[in-house]
Amino acid sequence: MESPPVKIKPSVASLALQLRVAERIRQRYKKQALQREISPRLRIRSQTYRSTSTAFTFDVPVENGLKRRCRSVRNRKKRVLYPEGTSRKDPTQGSSAANYLLLFLLLILAFQVFNAIExxxxxxxxxxxxxxxxxxxxxxxxxxxxxxxxxxxxxxxxxxxxxxxxxxxxxxxxxxxxxxxxxxxxxxxxxxxxxxxxxxxxxxxxxxxxxxxxxxxxxxxxxxxxxxxxxxxxxxxxxxxxxxxxxxxxxxxxxxxxxxxxxxxxxxxxxxxxxxxxxxxxxxxxxxxxxxxxxxxxxxxxxxxxxxxxxxxxxxxxxxxxxxxxxxxLLGREHIRHCFWEEMIAEGFVPAEQEMELLASELRYVLAGKCEYALTGCKSVVSRVNQMHWNKKHTCAKNF
CATH class of the missing domain: 3.40.50.300 (P-loop containing nucleotide triphosphate hydrolases)
Structure with a gap:
């Protein structure tokens, strides 16, 4: 008649070994879950890095460089985050100090131009x-x-x-x-x-x-x-x-x-x-x-x-x-008559219309259109007025 099997009580060492194995299994599943949550972009990048050679080089793959530049541009376009406890204030279109400076320079320029004109x-x-x-x-x-x-x-x-x-x-x-x-x-x-x-x-x-x-x-x-x-x-x-x-x-x-x-x-x-x-x-x-x-x-x-x-x-x-x-x-006939009139006034004579017309008619004229032009102008006006004055004096002396 067989004896019943003997039940061996587990020791403390075997219990600790089982706990460690269970912890490893739990960490492995946890790591796999985290890897499943990683984005496809990061997985592709990790695969790219794994496929590259082990030699050190400064060359960057084209796709990687483009992705980095795109990421930098995207990072620059991020919204500005304000500290907590402060309120955001949009910029207002008010007056600037540069406008006053520009106005002052324009006033100086206008003053200089005015001074030059003066x-x-x-x-x-x-x-x-x-x-x-x-x-x-x-x-x-x-x-x-x-x-x-x-x-x-x-x-x-x-x-x-x-x-x-x-x-x-x-x-x-x-x-x-x-x-x-x-x-x-x-x-x-x-x-x-x-x-x-x-x-x-x-x-x-x-x-x-x-x-x-x-x-x-x-x-x-x-x-x-x-x-x-x-x-x-x-x-x-x-x-x-x-x-x-x-x-x-x-x-x-x-x-x-x-x-x-x-x-x-x-x-x-x-x-x-x-x-x-x-x-x-x-x-x-x-x-x-x-x-x-x-x-x-x-x-x-x-x-x-x-x-x-x-x-x-x-x-x-x-x-x-x-x-x-x-x-x-050339001077016209009216200009010649005016020359005789001014010369007679300067000599102290009372200009008479008949005398001026007589003196003016002694000159030579050329008819062109509706105007008569004197060929000698007012050149001989002074001598003719003096000659008329001498003739008057001579006539008065004879009569006297």
């Missing part, structure tokens, strides 16, 4: 260009367009303190149209506003009676003296040359050098006025062909200057290529 006006007021314009319009007859161009050129030149070259104004026209008279009026005006020592009137037939070399040396000394005095007083000198057609060739060459841009600084600020009758036949023919009104109009004057007159004078001498041409047109 300085230009002060310089024009210093030479009283407005007064000169009124004098010319009051005293000179029949040349409104030429006077407007002359005054505009002087104002533009004198409105700045620093100049690149002198300004040369060339007055051309037939005899008796007022060129020399305008030159004398401008000279008298500058003697008052700038000083007598800064104004020089040179007449070719009286200042250059000898050879051209000695005349050129004298003119050089005069111009040098004028510009030096003007530089000391910070003014602009005026030099008027009358009867330029009688000047020697050496003097014309000297004027071309003096009026050029390549000059010492003291020679750059000067006004030269050249009075000549060169091209008078061109101007007379142009006026007679375009006799719509009894004086040159602005458009006609511009056509005349840029046309045949400028090219013809440039061929005469290169000096005229750097000058501003101001042509004086």
């Amino acid at each position: 300085n230009l006006d002060d310089n024009l007021l210093r030479y009283d260009i407005d007064g000169l314009e009124k004098t010319l319009w009051r005293e000179v007859l029949g040349q409104p367009t030429a006077l407007a161009l002359l005054v505009k050129s002087l104002a533009q030149y004198l409105s700045t303190h620093v100049h690149d070259c002198p300004v040369v104004l060339a007055l051309h026209g037939p005899t008796g149209t007022g060129k020399s008279f305008v030159g004398r009026l401008i000279a008298k005006h500058f003697e008052v506003v700038a000083g007598r020592h800064l104004v020089f009137q040179l007449f070719a037939r009286s200042h250059c009676p000898d050879d051209g070399a000695s005349c050129a040396s004298r003119i050089t000394a005069i111009v040098k003296q004028a510009v030096q005095k003007a530089e000391q007083e910070e003014k602009v000198p005026l030099i008027v040359f009358d009867d330029v057609e009688a000047l020697p060739e050496e003097v014309l060459d000297l004027l071309q050098i003096l009026t050029g841009p390549n000059q010492p600084p003291e020679h750059l600020s000067a006004i030269y006025i050249l009075i000549s009758s060169l091209g008078h036949d061109i101007i007379s023919d142009f006026v007679l062909r375009n006799a719509s009104l009894c004086s040159l109009q602005p458009l006609e004057l511009d056509i005349l200057i840029k046309g045949h007159l400028a090219s013809w004078l440039s061929q005469k001498h290169p000096l005229y290529s750097n000058t501003l041409l101001i042509p004086f047109g």
